[in-house]
Amino acid sequence: MDETPSLIHIKGIRDGLLITLGEAAWPDLAAAFVKNVDERSSFFHGARVALDVGTNELRVAELSTLRDQLSERGIALWAVLSESQVTERTAQNLGLATRLLKSRPMPVREATEESPKDAARWVKGPLRSGGRVLFEGNVIVLGDVNAGAEIVAGGSVIVWGRLRGVVHAGAQGDEKAVVCALEMAPTQLRIASEIAISPKKQGKIQPEFACLKDGQLVAEPWQEMAGR
């Protein structure tokens, strides 16, 4: 056993380093971490880091301070994992990932059996401008997705509200992914490797359903889908 209660565990993963911080109050924990980094600056320099902060509830100011401190030391913080919803929301607001994707850049890739492909991420809306949700499985949003917000999902995306932001479903190449919304008016819609912008809408607003049909991204009223 380690004599000093180690607050910082480092593990190499495909995307760089996964650093797990122990249970301690935040300002001290962050300070200890930064100190640790300073002591081994050559090891950390240029690293891409995912940070697991456990149950700590972090606000934007705290997390952005840490990100800035790390970036001054040549370390790119790209993800924050947390058991706290508050922290996850904060991370999303800062444009940080909150899940480790099996493959992070999004090459076309078959989803494997054991991937949490069928799992869904529940997001309480509204998802506002600057908000970002990155999840390997499906994403369900209760509320609007405003312009300037972004959802990247390995699977499908369902928005129980108005979709005005950018959605990328099937981000790892799943061409069967779909996107549904009560009002479909995304800035941009992507499924697998296809990209579309929504046409100017006339007429009444109705729930719509978008999917890939013969390699083309198409959106249809839900009524027509339901009839089949």
Added chain:
Amino acid sequence: MASKVVTVASGKGGVGKTTSVANIGVALASRGQRVTCIDGDIGLRNLDVVLGLENRIVYDLVDVIEGRCRLRQAMIRDKRLAEMYLIPAAQTRDKTAISPSDMVRLCDELRQEVDWIIIDSPAGIERGFKNAIAAADRVLVMTNPEISAVRDADRVIGLLDAEGKGPASLIINRLDPALVKRGDMLTVEDVVDLLAVELIGVIPEDENVIVASNKGQPLSLDGRSKAGQAFQNIARRLMGEQVPFLELEPQNLFQRLLGRK
């Protein structure tokens, strides 16, 4: 009454934060409240000009925080209203001169002295914004009825939620009833629908606002103009009154010739 710290923020610049802080401050003070306005825009101060107090500045916000003067010395008393004060921003420093915890400490001290502390946030979502909201009990998010401003307001509302400062209240500024009627401007309903927060004020477009700002005579000092009334109404709503929103109808040529507002 426990004193309240209210921050006016917007994200986008030029939507009328400073003018609103001046007018809401004046409107509250004219209702017998003790008010201090703080200019949070260190390095680009304006609130002193809009309030017509520029030539009275001796000490500023940074002087107080760095201990070069006492709080009372930096509070400039308004020439027209007995219980209205301004703490101006420093012009020769920048946003990093103070921290969010400095603002919390300053406001805690001020709470002993006044009923309302109104903070003018700088544009943007960086340090200056964080300083401005750190001590806020309530944040008023300001937007114009145009897409770019609404987009930024949406971002700010999201950040406020993440900081535990939500829910924000919304002020829509520079609404032009004629343009709305023609269908060329977002309506109040459009904006509220998009941002999904509580509305606390709608200020109509009014050229008197610019004239008043240039003169350093906030419009809400006399409540005759529509914009002045709208600011008075925001003050009343802040104080907990239920006030119906103004009927904003386009003026016809006859009204315009008569100069009725």
